[in-house]
Each structure stands twice: as structure tokens, then as C-alpha cells.
Amino acid sequence: DSGVTQTPKHLITATGQRVTLRCSPRSGDLSVYWYQQSLDQGLQFLIQYYNGEERAKGNILERFSAQQFPDLHSELNLSSLELGDSALYFCASSVTIGNEQYFGPGTRLTVT
Amino acid sequence: EDQVTQSPEALRLQEGESSSLNCSYTVSGLRGLFWYRQDPGKGPEFLFTLYSAGEEKEKERLKATLTKKESFLHITAPKPEDSATYLCAVPEYNFNKFYFGSGTKLNVKP
Numbered sequence: 001d002s003g004v005t006q007t008p009k010h011l012i013t014a015t016g017q018r019v020t021l022r023c024s025p026r027s028g029d030l031s032v033y034w035y036q037q038s039l040d041q042g043l044q045f046l047i048q049y050y051n052g053e054e055r056a057k058g059n060i061l062e063r064f065s066a067q068q069f070p071d072l073h074s075e076l077n078l079s080s081l082e083l084g085d086s087a088l089y090f091c092a093s094s095v096t097i098g099n100e101q102y103f104g105p106g107t108r109l110t111v112t
Numbered sequence: 113e114d115q116v117t118q119s120p121e122a123l124r125l126q127e128g129e130s131s132s133l134n135c136s137y138t139v140s141g142l143r144g145l146f147w148y149r150q151d152p153g154k155g156p157e158f159l160f161t162l163y164s165a166g167e168e169k170e171k172e173r174l175k176a177t178l179t180k181k182e183s184f185l186h187i188t189a190p191k192p193e194d195s196a197t198y199l200c201a202v203p204e205y206n207f208n209k210f211y212f213g214s215g216t217k218l219n220v221k222p
Contacts, residue, residue: 002155002157004155033210035212042212042213042214042215043156043199043212044212045209045210045211045212048208048209055208056204056208056209058209088153090155090156092155092156097207098143098144098203098207100146100158100161101146101158101210102158103148103155103156103157103158104155105154105155106153106154106155108153
């Protein structure tokens with residue numbers, strides 16, 4: 001157990017819908033990262049937060065947004081969902097920027 | 113653009129048959145190289161961080177080494193429970209992003 005929690009574990013929804021994925025980092029970790037992993041794409045960096053502030057964006061679509069709250073938990077919002085958004089979404093946290101990341105168990109999103 | 117390349121994509125070993133996995137990188141000014149293990153359907157699990165050429169780290173049957181252009185993950189006398197996908201990652205120079213390789217899927221047969 002990495003100490004990073006993610007909810008829900010599984011999510012099945014229809015195209016065009018909006019979902020919210022939640023992540024609680026390890027106690028004491030200030031940095032949160034979101035990744036998408038699909039079968040043909042590998043682990044793709046989406047976005048990084050540090051102590052409540054957005055720090056970097058990767059290959060994140062405009063339909064996706066995220067935020068980190070004062071208690072340091074983070075949410076990833078996915079809207080206007082498409083079939084191609086089906087993937088595993090991982091949250092990771094680290095003590096500070098540049099340290100090793102600890103990954104949560106992931107949320108498996110299936111868009112039908 | 114910074115890139116991380118892992119080879120081979122897949123590796124099948126017999127139990128006890130030692131081998132090495134490769135991770136090559138092209139970042140400007142390495143700020144650390146990270147190895148992870150990922151089991152199917154689970155989140156990656158942190159294994160090692162290496163910061164400078166010549167550095168080595170060990171954990172049970174795994175040993176990671178680093179040169180100026182690549183890193184190796186040596187697996188000595190592997191067991192079936194070592195079967196997993198092994199990922200390496202490097203940060204961008206300012207740590208804004210982490211680039212992950214596509215991984216090496218290791219299968220150890222008893």
C-alpha cells in the first residue's frame with residue numbers, strides 16, 4: 001500500500017458525460033501528479049500540482065481539468081467523454097518536486 | 113524533445129536465468145532516473161532513484177546502475193514473482209514533467 005488513495009476504483013459511463021476522479025496523497029506529500037495509461041499509449045503525464053498550485057501541464061486535453069484543494073487532495077474532471085478516454089487514470093504524490101512518486105491504485109474508466 | 117526508451121519490450125526468462133533491462137535517455141542535465149515496477153491493473157511501485165553516473169542501488173534480486181546515457185536494471189536469479197512490467201522515468205530539467213518509458217514486460221517461468 002503506497003498510502004495514496006483514489007476513488008472510485010471503477011467507473012463506467014456513456015459518451016458525452018462528465019466524471020470526477022478523486023485522489024488523496026500520502027500524508028505530508030505536497031506534490032500531486034495525474035497520469036493516463038491506455039494499452040497503446042503507456043503512462044502519459046497529464047498535470048502536476050504543488051501545494052495547491054498548478055505547476056505543469058502535459059498532454060492534457062482541454063476537456064479535462066484538475067485542481068488541488070487546501071487539504072491537498074486533488075480531483076481530475078473529465079468532460080464530454082469519448083470512447084478514446086477509456087483508460088486507467090493514476091494519481092501519484094511526492095514529498096516535494098523531483099522526488100520519487102508514489103502511485104495510487106488507479107481508477108479504471110470505461111466509456112461506452 | 114526529451115525521450116526515454118526501454119528495451120527489450122518483452123523478456124521471457126526461466127527461473128534463475130539472470131538478465132538485464134535497458135533504459136536510455138536523452139534529457140538535458142539528468143536530475144535523477146527512477147525505476148518502477150508495475151503489476152497488471154495496479155499502480156507503479158517505486159524501486160530506485162539514481163542520480164549520478166556510476167551509482168548503483170540494490171534491492172533483493174534487483175540492481176540498478178546508471179551511466180551518462182543509460183541505466184540498467186539487472187535481475188539476478190529471478191523468480192516467477194518478479195514477473196511484472198518495469199518502467200523507468202526521468203524528470204524534465206526543472207522537474208515540471210516526468211517522462212516514462214514504455215516499459216519492459218518481464219515474464220519469469222518456473
